[in-house]
Amino acid sequence: MSNANERQAELQAQYDRYLEADLKLDLTRGKPSTEQLDLSNELDGILGGFYMLQDGTDVRNYGGILGIPEARKLGSEILECRPEQTMVGGNSSLNLMYTFIDHKLTEWGEGAKFLCPVPGYDRHFAICAHFDIEMLTVPMTDDGPDMAVIEEMVTADPNIKGIWCVPKYSNPTGHTYSKETVQAFAGLPRKAGPGFCIFWDNAYAVHDLEEPGDTLHSLMTEAEKAGTQDSVVMLASTSKVTFAGAGISFLATGENSLKGYEKFLSSQVIGFDKVNQLRHVRFLEDMDKVRAHMAKHRDLIKPKFDMVLNKLETALGGKDIATWTSPRGGYFISLDTKPGLATGIVELAANAGVKLTPAGATFPYGKDPENTNIRIAPTYPSLSELEKAMDVFVTCVELATLNAELG
Template identity: 60%
Template sequence: MNKSTKDYDDLLSEFLEFKEEKLELDLTRGKPSPEQLDLSNCLDGILDGNFQLRNGADARNYGGILGIPEARELGAEILGSRPKNTMVGGNSSLNLMYHFVASKVKTWGEGSKFICLTPGYDRHFTICEYFGISMLSIPLTNSGPDMEKIEKEVRADQSIKGIWCVPKYSNPTGHTYSDEVVKRIAALPKIAADDFFVFWDNAYVVHDLQSNEDKLYNFSRATENQGTSDSGLVFASTSKITFAGAGISFLSTGEKTLSDFEKYLSMQMIGFDKVNQLRHVKLLKNLEETKKLMAKHQKVLKPKFDLVLATLENKLGNSKVAQWTLPKGGYFISLDTLPGLAKRTVQLALELGVRLTPAGATFPYGKDPNDSNIRIAPSYPQLEELRKAVNVLGTCILLAKAESDNREG
């Protein structure tokens, strides 16, 4: 009998068999695995006692809030921007995003709103929630968001102050925006409120899983062409290039916006960790060398993504209870169950010791209107753990469907 046509009793006994295994597996956050972190171990000791920058300054001392010049060059090359428009921060680009919002929230005033593309990155939504910014959900399609809808909204509503975008290998769907979408987003500030910003979170800029990678149109160039550079904020970090907990982050924007942000940051710090910036320049050198390191990550990650996709196909391929994305890069696979099954699936999996990102987390306020999206993060577990975890997930989806059929029938 095909697994998809198994009845409730069969699925329940499969579930109970898994339960006896007392599993402890985690498919939640997109963390690099230890093998990936090991790829950058030479960061340790790479300076060999030499802390001098190209311009003679001492990386160990105070100063230079926008970052060391050689790291600004590296960031600009990775982001497709210019060094004078690029700053280098600490180990988290999310931290820069948070602080940028914090720097503007007073002037935006009460009742400000952001456009949130869904499904999306939960931590973007958390920033809005924390600052009391309302979130307007707009669905993502395979080539990016519905631009007509967004243009209509920002034109009509001056309280919309921002939009969150993960343009390449989007978290969680893995989709990359088309050239046309990128150009239209770069033009948005011309029709939106004067203090509107595009948060272009290019977290997966060099994170390809295949040699025929997705090509993303250069957003910094697009904003330059539109005269909107000061309203575009391009972020990235080395969190998934070197050490997730000890990397460096980048922000590129127009010169005026960068200088305003520098003033804001200088109230809370004198400078980020320049020694770490120098270490990263020594290791990564430039975009070409960075891509060579990313090819090594690809070798570790690709088999994991392939295994998840093959296991899903094997387990659910004929069942029509779920569909999932086939990303060419990034850190996630996005799975949609039939409506109304995601929460129950995540709960069942937890009972078996398999932790999944909470259902709904990929939507503002944690509310998935269809209760169907589940984000799968294949990077951290070892292959055998991953196979087991995805098998459990498949059983839980089928069981959730069988339970719902029982209730209806």
């Protein structure tokens, strides 16, 4: 038997033992762990019966669709723009993205298309699929999406009305866009057809795994210089800062654009949850406090990322089996297998009780043309569960690769 055949038999025996172990482990979604959520329990009761703002607003009552001034200010600091450009929504920035696109549909007309840097965030793609917006993929580079390709595409096709960006610690690759990329984005609406919007989903704006973290150049500052601020739609939320299911979200855009969106929203909501907004500003206060709070998250999740990277390196390093990212922030590690193997690996792992995000989810229409990309989300499981899950995962990756090579 060759060395490779021996290794294949060894891995198969190991895999069969996992099958018998009746594991139930989940690496699918980028959710904060219970310990991370516990960091923000102080939110409960923080108002101590005081509901009045300095300007006399009672946050328990109706109104204030753009949010309380204190929360708009906090959002503007996270997104690096001005409070007048920033509104505060409910517990989901995804919902703001959805409704913003909904409000642009009439202006865009039939046949709107979006650019999707890949791999990317599946729920962005789900919004496009829901509205029948055709998705066109764009390759990523280490500096962000390939701007030359993007500029060529938007110049050639005025029906391209938007692009999805996760500019800091991108989901799933962990890339942060370079200053040159941000500057090129600020000029992009001038090259595109009417109504073009950049969806700048800064979901991981303050989610550093290293100290200091990456610096993202301010898109709004550059857009104001280029006069394209109304084509910029920036988003963030406290979902992975405080409570994932009960945080607050932010949307920032040029003031004209914000007026149009406010009008659209006012036909469906009188105001978002201002009590929760006040709780959040009392708890998070300002960027110094936000950074100090995020350092506590880092202490909890960095060991998990380190462990995953360690397992990958120990089991797969130097074997020409897979490549993976070592993110400096965010919630994911992105792994590429040999072409054609990702779906099979996810299936092998699932049969052994380890759930992974479906292969292909990081591409529009769920179709990864090379069938290589797998997203690993290390934050939710405990360190010991994660360790078990990774043992199974690396076995599946190597076994599937050898099975493909040896038949």
